[in-house]
Amino acid sequence: MLQIENLHVCVEDQPILNGLSLEINAGQVHAIMGPNGSGKSTLAQVLAGRDDYKVTQGSITFYGKNLLEMQPEERAHLGLFLAFQYPTEIPGVNNAYLLKAALNAQRAARNEQEVDAFEFMNLIKNKMEMMQIPKTFLNRSVNEGFSGGEKKRNEILQMLTLEPSLAILDETDSGLDVDALRIVADGVNNLRSPERSLILVTHYERLLELVVPDFVHVLAGGRIVKSGDRDLARYLDEHGYDWVQTEVSAQ
């Protein structure tokens, strides 16, 4: 589904990713872990098409297409979704309106029938219950005045509604209390299927106890320096990232 090869990325001439390679197949859940500043969020933003990041080398292929040539919305239409670490506020734009417009933009791009307001409400009803989001939420401006936890739950509601084939969760777990983390994890697990893939960008192991990954990768110095299964995440949780850093500099 997704092939990243030898990816080099700069931000304002500062190299952040230095030859990252990763292959993700349908149905897999990959966790990307690593210390602060290792390039985790950069990877998420580059995949989604943020243009502050300059790709200087390497390639990304998504469903056989060159992802780097696509506009952010074209990537979304192909099924790529990013749950933002810091979801932005859009004053005056109703939460439900944005979500319905997004859903219909994606459906139109795929030549599918657009949904009307009634169908839309039916569609999101259960998902809202699952995320424990009250109805009044829909009429509020996008992310305006939302608590940290509400913003993250809203991201997952959007994900569940848009049903992406590849979802990237950028530190969705950070700042959540235990209950909120469980709600978010339930939502994510609900989306798992043999056709869908997930990239969980995270700092901590605790999300991975609830959403069990097939692969865990450690990012350091802009490259994947170690890959393993969920046990690697547990080991990191116990021993921290220092040993990884040491291994990298030893190389």
Place this chain on the structure above:
Amino acid sequence: MAATNSKAIDGLVQGKYRYGFVTDIEQDTIAPGLDEEVIRLISKKKGEPKFLTDWRIKAYHQWLTMTEPNWAHVRYQPIDYQSISYYAAPKNADDGPKSLDEVDPKLLETYEKLGIPLHERARLAGVAVDAVFDSVSVATTFKEKLAGAGVIFCPFSEAVREYPDLVEQYLGSVVPLRDNFFASLNSAVFSDGSFVYVPKGVRCPMELSTYFRINAANTGQFERTLIIADEDSHVSYLEGCTAPMRDENQLHAAVVELIALKNAEIKYSTVQNWYPGNEEGVGGIYNFVTKRGDCRGNNSKISWTQVETGSAITWKYPSCILRGDNSTGEFYSVAVVNNFQQADTGTKMIHIGKNTRSTILSKGISAGHGQNTYRGLVRMMPSAKGARNYTQCDSLLLGDQCGAHTFPYVESRQHTAKVEHEATTSKISEDQLFYCRQRGLSEENAINMIVNGFCREVFKELPMEFAVEAQNLLNVSLEGSVG
């Protein structure tokens, strides 16, 4: 972002002014130029009573002593007032159409193009339309239904003939003939406009609506609108404006006067889409307008809502004189400038009565090389005990060649009066755009959504059918503005 750029440019090319057609119709025009004779001729063509002719002449002599205001934050070549024709009317309009059947089919076609079919759709929409084409009011629908309720809604010139006493009593009582340069000019040469009288205790059974259109070349449009809401009455009035695309600038200097007596309420909504000029700033309408409402009675209310997307230059300050105790004034505004448009707009709230309240909510959007200015005055007179004002001015910038300016003036001579002012200036953020696009919206739709969100508090003040039009208009006005 090269792909986006070219898409944005396509949008610019396609997003041309949609109302830029010219209707080929025989016009009865007075030769360009202005002197006392021209004014007498206008007055005579309209069969006006002596008081009005005299009033015009007085205004003209007043105007001759005045100079054009130069304090606004707008720039333009001097206007040659002698090169303008002050009267243009479709030829057969001399004796005025008696019904829609008598209206020139070409005119009706024009209104079809504008999306205001006088016949059916208006009736379905329940909107009574008075359409002003250049200088003459073409047809007023729904007269009968309104007459049943006792509401007078007719072309101004008809009101002069049919209700001269009302006209004489109220004309110039809010905007005096010596008020300002453009108002005095209007008082001298005004050709037509709308007249509304809502009698005591009547809630006008439908929205009243006027469409203005400048069609003839080299003409100015000087319409005059007078709305009187008698005690305990209520009326909502909508006005829309368009003009053909022309390379030369055209002057539009209107005067609108509103009078609300005791417990009366007037809601006045404008969607102004005069031709703004082309992408290089050539042509377009100079929209120099004086609009003022007088809350003459206690507990009266006047509410202005305007969406200004058109015109090369906009100079207008719909204002409220809060004379009656407990009276309320409101001003809700969205002003958009793109390309080389300039807008200097805002309001004046003059608090005279006790416990008078006013709310000002101004949203300015600047794109391209546009310059957008909010200019507002809140004045608390010594008599305005317990008066309150709340002002909020927000500016949104799209791109880095445009400008937003805010000039709020506050004068308080009453220590119990409260004045609050908030102002923000923001740029449409990359984060917001990226967020929307990541969810699958095109860049253009994302901008439209964010800008519409910015304007939402104002749009919700518009009557339903206008809110949708305003939203679409905004989208068209900003096409190609980012890329």
